[in-house]
Amino acid sequence: MSRSKHLWWQEMTLPELQHFAKEVSDIAILPIGATEQHGPHSPNGVDLFNAKYMAQEIAKKTDVMLLPPLPYGSHPYHHWYMPGTIPLSYDTHIALLVDIIKGASVSGFNKFIIFSAHGQVSTTLVAVHKLGLEGHFTLSTHWYDFLRDDKDVLDDYMWHAEEAETSVGLYLYPQYIDMSKADEGGGEALIDSKYIIAPGQMPEPGMMYHFEGTFARPEYKELDNGIIGDARNATREKGEAMVTRVVDHMVDILDDIKARWPIGTKPPVK
Ligand SMILES: [Zn+2]
Incomplete structure (x- = not known):
């Protein structure tokens, strides 16, 4: 088994790709981001950049294939009509994901x-x-x-364009972040926030995930600066700690899949 000189599907020829699936790994990662405003201090591609760069780190450590990253994502109702954000409808996004993975599977990849x-x-x-x-x-x-209740690293739970996402940006693509414009943002839930699990929060009994209800006012009406949380306490060091933790967890899952289902075997889903 030899390492591939390329990490990404789009950089390979078909023979290189088929050799990879047969001899290196038949696991493929599909990094998915979004095109979404991330406040006055961070680029609209934060989610795409984060998915792409973290997936690249994961692939370097595990020798799995990377599918071309998806720059558009699905969004809950309250993100729609916000300038800078380009949402795909749920039906479109589901269909894209299904078609991409079905398409990739005929090249010899068995796990996605x-x-x-x-x-x-x-x-x-x-x-x-x-x-x-x-x-x-x-x-x-x-x-x-992979970052639930990560109070070792973050002062607050993860939300949007705030401490967490801005810290990761400072670590991975500082050239696009302007901390002089970083600020705190708004966002008040329509029910008591004690019932809502923030993206980076450990759930407790009786709480609902942030996507389980129409808990929010439309962003274009409510958010002054596009931030939910506080971006001012972001640092490069926090970003590095978060990325390292996510990459390590993903490597762990991939190693487990590789051990259970060696190259050439398909887990019996059907
Ligand atoms: Zn984001």
Whole structure:
């Protein structure tokens, strides 16, 4: 088994790709981001950059294939009509995910990981089960699932364009971040926030995930600066700690899948 000189599907020829699936790894990661405003201090591509760069680190450590990253994501109702944000409808996004993985499977890949750096569980979960019915082994992973209750690193729970996302930007693509414009943002839930699980929060009994209800006013009416949380306490060091933790957890999952289902075997989903 030899390391590939390329990490990404789009950089390979077909013979290189087929050799990879047969001899190096038949696991492929689909990094998915979004195109979404991230306040006055961070670029609209935060979620795409985070998915792409973290997936690249994961692939370097595990020798798995990287599918071309998806720059558009699905968004809950309250993100729609916000300038800077380009949402795909749920139906479109689910169909894209299913088609991409079905398409990739005929090249010899048997295990798929959707790696999301944006809150789009609502569509990845549906896609995973549609794919399961067709016999495809697919995991839906969201980066904040690996950072729950991460008070070692962060002062507050993760939300949007705040401490967490800005810290990761300072670590991975500081050239696009302007901390002189970092600020605190708004956002008040329509029910008591004690019932809502923030993206980076450990759930407690009786709480609902942030995507389980129409808990929010439309962003274009409510958010002055596009930030939910506080971006001012972001640091490069926090970003490095978060990325390291996510990458290590993903490497752990991939090692487990490789040990259980060696190259050339398909987990018996169907
Ligand atoms: Zn984001």
